[in-house]
Amino acid sequence: MAESSTRTVERALVLLGVVCDAGSLPLADAARESGLSASTALRLLRTLEGTGFVRRDADGGYRPGLRVVQLGAQALGHESLVSLVSPVLDRLVELTGESAYLSVPSHDGAAVYLAMREGTHSVRHTSWVGRSIPLEGTAVGALLGGERPEKGFVAVRDGLQQDVTAIAAPITVGHGEKARVVAVISVIAPSYRMTPDSVAGIGRHVAAEASAVLVGPSGSPEEPDSTRQSDSTGQQDNPEQPRTPEQVRLADTSTAVEEDIA
Amino acid sequence: MAESSTRTVERALVLLGVVCDAGSLPLADAARESGLSASTALRLLRTLEGTGFVRRDADGGYRPGLRVVQLGAQALGHESLVSLVSPVLDRLVELTGESAYLSVPSHDGAAVYLAMREGTHSVRHTSWVGRSIPLEGTAVGALLGGERPEKGFVAVRDGLQQDVTAIAAPITVGHGEKARVVAVISVIAPSYRMTPDSVAGIGRHVAAEASAVLVGPSGSPEEPDSTRQSDSTGQQDNPEQPRTPEQVRLADTSTAVEEDIA
DNA sequence: AGCGTATATTTCACTTATTGAAACCCGCTT
DNA sequence: AAGCGGGTTTCAATAAGTGAAATATACGCT
Numbered sequence: 001m002a003e004s005s006t007r008t009v010e011r012a013l014v015l016l017g018v019v020c021d022a023g024s025l026p027l028a029d030a031a032r033e034s035g036l037s038a039s040t041a042l043r044l045l046r047t048l049e050g051t052g053f054v055r056r057d058a059d060g061g062y063r064p065g066l067r068v069v070q071l072g073a074q075a076l077g078h079e080s081l082v083s084l085v086s087p088v089l090d091r092l093v094e095l096t097g098e099s100a101y102l103s104v105p106s107h108d109g110a111a112v113y114l115a116m117r118e119g120t121h122s123v124r125h126t127s128w129v130g131r132s133i134p135l136e137g138t139a140v141g142a143l144l145g146g147e148r149p150e151k152g153f154v155a156v157r158d159g160l161q162q163d164v165t166a167i168a169a170p171i172t173v174g175h176g177e178k179a180r181v182v183a184v185i186s187v188i189a190p191s192y193r194m195t196p197d198s199v200a201g202i203g204r205h206v207a208a209e210a211s212a213v214l215v216g217p218s219g220s221p222e223e224p225d226s227t228r229q230s231d232s233t234g235q236q237d238n239p240e241q242p243r244t245p246e247q248v249r250l251a252d253t254s255t256a257v258e259e260d261i262a
Numbered sequence: 263m264a265e266s267s268t269r270t271v272e273r274a275l276v277l278l279g280v281v282c283d284a285g286s287l288p289l290a291d292a293a294r295e296s297g298l299s300a301s302t303a304l305r306l307l308r309t310l311e312g313t314g315f316v317r318r319d320a321d322g323g324y325r326p327g328l329r330v331v332q333l334g335a336q337a338l339g340h341e342s343l344v345s346l347v348s349p350v351l352d353r354l355v356e357l358t359g360e361s362a363y364l365s366v367p368s369h370d371g372a373a374v375y376l377a378m379r380e381g382t383h384s385v386r387h388t389s390w391v392g393r394s395i396p397l398e399g400t401a402v403g404a405l406l407g408g409e410r411p412e413k414g415f416v417a418v419r420d421g422l423q424q425d426v427t428a429i430a431a432p433i434t435v436g437h438g439e440k441a442r443v444v445a446v447i448s449v450i451a452p453s454y455r456m457t458p459d460s461v462a463g464i465g466r467h468v469a470a471e472a473s474a475v476l477v478g479p480s481g482s483p484e485e486p487d488s489t490r491q492s493d494s495t496g497q498q499d500n501p502e503q504p505r506t507p508e509q510v511r512l513a514d515t516s517t518a519v520e521e522d523i524a
Numbered sequence: 525a526g527c528g529t530a531t532a533t534t535t536c537a538c539t540t541a542t543t544g545a546a547a548c549c550c551g552c553t554t
Numbered sequence: 555a556a557g558c559g560g561g562t563t564t565c566a567a568t569a570a571g572t573g574a575a576a577t578a579t580a581c582g583c584t
């Protein structure tokens with residue numbers, strides 16, 4: 001009851017994770033890293049291959065398949081928080097010039113960036129959607145851990161990363177004692193640019209934006225999920241994009257010609 | 263031997279696909295759509311849940327988990343084609359004002375958008391990364407099916423979608439008869455804007471860009487270099503083992519580009 | 525309320541399907 | 555040649571997954 005685990009599936013998923021982490025690796029490594037016998041790993045990788053979750057390259061190595069990309073993009077498209085927060089991130093970048101992120105708690109006790117906008121300064125912080133970040137010693141972690149800062153935001157200088165300052169505020173659902181932090185919005189900037197004043201200024205903006213996300217223009221808070229079926233204009237970005245400034249395109253419903261069909 | 267399938271794993275993956283497609287659905291629907299008994303579906307969904315591949319929302323429905331987003335982003339990051347083609351897509355958008363896409367064949371006999379750039383016209387075509395597109399009646403499909411157009415590009419008006427014209431060119435590897443199409447670059451625009459002349463003009467550009475991708479401006483494929491500011495370090499992704507400091511991403515372009523799925 | 529339907533969850537006997545050691549088959553290096 | 559390391563196949567043991575049925579729960583409907 002408590003633990004209904006299908007060993008086979010679990011193993012296959014671990015294997016998938018290993019392959020995605022590595023980008024490409026031979027069977028032997030995959031088996032070793034996931035603690036499986038070669039024959040078992042081979043069998044599982046083959047079924048993963050048959051379903052498009054992994055594929056093989058010329059050297060025989062295993063690499064992530066397209067199905068992974070596909071499902072990832074779909075999943076991100078269904079994250080309504082992303083579309084809710086997109087304009088907020090845009091605004092923060094505009095106001096501060098620094099990079100802005102949306103993160104949510106992950107299942108393994110860490111957090112994951114779900115959306116991001118790059119800052120406009122030529123020296124700016126850069127990360128990518130899907131990146132996972134620890135909770136210890138980070139502004140995001142503090143908030144997800146339940147911290148409820150006086151002024152509505154937390155600033156951490158040189159926490160996870162040297163020379164980088166993170167300023168974060170929680171998106172909460174519920175009121176009073178029962179409030180729960182469902183996500184965190186943060187602005188991350190090079191520390192050398194952050195004076196106490198600028199931190200305070202950015203903090204005010206972040207806190208204000210974060211607290212307004214679920215309230216909406218009219219006032220009453222709404223549940224964050226509200227997964228509308230249909231095909232919201234999904235978006236997905238490329239984690240590494242040296243040249244192009246804007247990475248995540250937001251759901252621009254304005255006058256785009258259309259989409260759907262499958 | 264020929265088909266080594268791990269039924270359990272296959273079922274779980276189907277289930278994962280169903281959940282990602284739906285965005286959110288109750289157990290009963292998931293079971294029905296994947297042709298499983300309720301108890302089996304429940305068991306499998308639970309293990310998917312335990313590993314973060316799905317999660318449950320307040321209504322008890324199942325929805326894609328963060329692990330999916332995470333792996334998807336990672337996988338996309340390892341796709342060297344994406345980084346090679348990114349500047350090309352930028353250029354096409356700049357030249358034509360229309361949306362530009364990179365697609366590759368998928369394992370199930372369709373194609374998937376791996377990257378895209380939105381056009382600049384206020385009325386423009388919009389799709390998303392991860393979207394899968396059929397081969398029949400599409401420009402992309404024709405090229406992946408082996409068609410080798412005279413002028414280097416294929417244009418299809420009102421194919422998959424009404425009022426939309428697609429202009430596509432193949433990225434091939436190998437020469438002469440042994441050339442294989444590994445990906446397709448396409449520009450997609452509202453048909454009303456497409457005169458024979460503009461189609462020809464865009465086609466020329468697309469064909470030129472596509473044929474140059476794997477050749478590179480100076481002969482060998484080069485990566486747009488990684489002048490990423492700050493770090494983005496602190497790769498504390500998983501409490502597992504030391505991971506590569508700066509993610510190798512772009513390192514494997516030359517060899518990795520050589521193949522696609524099976 | 526009372527009834528009916530539909531879903532969520534648990535149990536459990538039946539085996540089927542997964543497992544890993546060992547054997548085998550490469551291509552390499554010593 | 556012999557040795558070595560990775561990939562692949564075989565195969566018997568048995569661990570592990572399966573689904574029907576029972577139970578619990580939740581939601582309309584008259």
